[in-house]
Amino acid sequence: MxxxxxxxxxxxxxxxxIEEIIKKVNQVQLPLEKEIIxxxxxxxxNTQEKIKNLKKxxxxxxxxxxxxxxxxxxxIRTGLKHSSGDVIVIQDADLEYNPEEFKKLLKPILENKTEVVFGSRLLGKLTGFNIPLHYYGNKLLTFLTSILYHKKITDMETCYKMMTKKVVESLNLKSYRFDIEPEITAKLLKNKIKIVEIPISYDCxxxxxxxxxxxxxxxxxxxxxxxYRLFN
Ligand SMILES: Nc1nc2c(ncn2[C@@H]2O[C@H](COP(=O)(O)OP(=O)(O)O)[C@@H](O)[C@H]2O)c(=O)[nH]1
Ligand SMILES: [Mg+2]
Known part of the structure; x- marks a missing residue:
């Protein structure tokens, strides 16, 4: 359970x-207890002051x-170390991604259909990409991922990666910066762990x-x- x-x-x-996004995260109704790290x-x-107020x-x-x-x-790795949830998701502190999408992402995990769900900004109706280089960069990086790891995916760089705790722990993550996204995706694909992709909205x-x-x-x-394709 x-x-x-x-x-x-x-x-x-x-x-x-930071205040607005945490408010949104708390508003979304989920069938699980929520822990925000x-x-x-x-x-x-002024981020520090704002977070202290939020904590109250x-x-x-x-x-x-x-x-x-x-x-x-x-x-993210610091957060993981202190997390006690059965399911983990990453939420950026800006407003590009909408926490209401957690409902959709969580469903296949709760139905035991998969242990990993990616929210894809590039599946279904396109919303919110407005920097051309950013859009084509995302397309290119995802395309390259699919070729290197022999598996079609549509959004490697998405922030909305939801996984069971068990799977995240098995990945033994090492990255410090934005390389965390390719690291997670590469290791999942390399270990043949199923990724279910669900279209999400995005507001770049x-x-x-x-x-x-x-x-x-x-x-x-x-x-x-x-x-990660060539070495371990
Ligand atoms: N912890 C940490 N977070 C960062 C750093 N740089 C960016 N972020 C956070 O990572 C998230 C994503 O950053 P953003 O520039 O919007 O990139 P994108 O959403 O991945 O395209 C935001 O919540 C940032 O606050 C950093 O150096 N350290
Ligand atoms: Mg962002």
Whole structure:
């Protein structure tokens, strides 16, 4: 029986959106108990104050702070270490992804049809991609993943990766930065773990609004995909 979901929120300088996203996460009605694990990756803005206020309002928040900036992957791994849920999902601290989608993502896991669900921004109706390089970069990285790992998937880089705790632990994650996404996907595919993809909505923010991933992370992603394909 699955009883609890741990929602891991890596945060770096997101003072404008952290309150709103945590409110949304708490609003969504799920058939599991929710644990929210916020990992502040040494933000230099007002994120820390905002999280402290949130903690007073929502008792289901666990809060951890890195003493220096290590990256999204490191923050996710810190969150994992402290999670007690049977199911794990990652939620960015901006507003690009909508937590209402958790309902759809959770369904096949609760029905024991799969242990891993990816929310795909590129399946079904396209919404919210508005930086062409970002859109084509995502298409390219996903295409490359499918070729290298002989399995068709549609969105390697999605933040909405929902997995049972058992599966995440088996992956033995090592990445520090945005290379965490290709690492997770590569290891799942390499270990022949089934991934169910469900279309989700997406609302891409601009760099001005705080988007942090860039084309350089795309290069690192290619390197990471090759690395796990060729070595362990
Ligand atoms: N912990 C941590 N999170 C980061 C870092 N850089 C970005 N993030 C978080 O990762 C999430 C995704 O960043 P974003 O730039 O929107 O990229 P995308 O959503 O993957 O395209 C956001 O919640 C950021 O706050 C970092 O250095 N450390
Ligand atoms: Mg984002």
């Amino acid at each position: 699955k009883k609890k979901i741990s929602i891991i929120v890596p945060v770096y300088n997101e003072e404008k959106t 916020i990992v502040n990756d040494a933000s230099e803005d 309002i929502y008792p289901n928040i666990k809060y951890f702070v890195h003493r220096k900036n290590f990256g999204k992957g490191a923050a 923010r601009s760099f001005k609004e705080g988007k942090k991933i860039t084309w350089k992370d795309g290069i690192v992603a290619i390197y990471t995909l090759l690395k």
